[in-house]
Amino acid sequence: MSNLRFAAPKERRLAIVTGGGRGIGAAAAIRLAEEGRDIVIADLDEAEAAETLAAIEALGQRALFIKTDAADEVAVHAMVAQAVETFGRLDILICCAGIFGRETPFLEMTSDYFDRIMKVNVYGVFYCHQAAIPHMLRQRWGRCVTITSGARLGATHNVPYGVSKGAVWSLIMALGNAYPNQGVFVNGVEPGRVLTQMVVPRFSKEHLENPGVPIGRYADAEEIAEVIAFLASERNTYTTGAVWSVKGASGWS
Known part of the structure; x- marks a missing residue:
């Protein structure tokens, strides 16, 4: 990192990972711990998070589970406040919490179903950024990374999920230009x-x-975590407001 003249010094920073109990969230939490980060896992399922917590602690990093419903604004702000009180700082936010719902024809969907997807996938990301960014601004360093999806381009049999990921894309674009x-x-x-x-x-x-994608397979969660770790790192000195495609192909959904 010696030639990155705008890179901040590497420190033992704190990362919050929503949805960190399993899947991409768990892989990201462990990869960030390997980078020397302490981790707060914000999730609803403590049993799922336990294995991830153990893996982080085995790396010599501190880890904390905070039961959090991403769709609950009060709970999200309380989670961030508890994380900062416990660790004394907040540097990194990784938003992996999300629900796919079910693949259902549009005319059979209810407004309650649509609303539930939006509350978790969009409002949850909104709440987390509103709660976390002020702490980052005070220290003049922070990295936020959110998972979106190619479904944003149109998911005929799961319209709410696709719409939610399109909204997240737009939020990333807006906030990426707000604070760099x-x-x-x-x-x-x-x-x-x-x-x-x-x-x-x-x-x-x-x-x-044999899924038929150009690379010949679907991804492991750890491959996505590698990209998350870079975007959340001191090595990232010039990328903001971007959504990195990690699809094993060009334009593949």
Whole structure:
């Protein structure tokens, strides 16, 4: 990092990872711990988070689980306040909490279903950034990374999910230009299909072995975590307001 003249010194920073109990969130939490970060896992399921917490602590980093419903504004702000009180700082926010819902024809969807997807996938990201960014601005350094999806381009059988990911894309674009001269970068990562609990149960074994994508396979969560770790690092000195495609192909959804 010696030639990166605008890089901040590497420190033992704190990262909050929403949805860190499993999947991409868990992989990101562990990868960030490998980078020397302490971790707060904000999730609803403590049992799922326990294994991730143990892996982080085995790396010599501190880890804390805070039960949090991303759709609850009060709970999100309380989680961030508890994280800062416990660790004395907040440097990194990774928003992986999200729900896919179910694949249902548009005319059969209810407004309550649509609203639930929006509350978790959009409002949850909004609440987290509103709670976290003021702490980053005070120290003039922060990195935020949110998971979006190619479904933002139109998901016929899961319209709410696609709409939610389009809204997250727009939020990243807006916030990415809001604070970079104050040291706070906001970015996103758009994976293709990843071998997590959100994807694997939806497909046959034969499809998963030969999914037809150009690279010939779906991604491991750890491959997505590598990109998240860079965007959240001191090495990222000039990327903000971007959504990085990690799909094993060009333009593949």
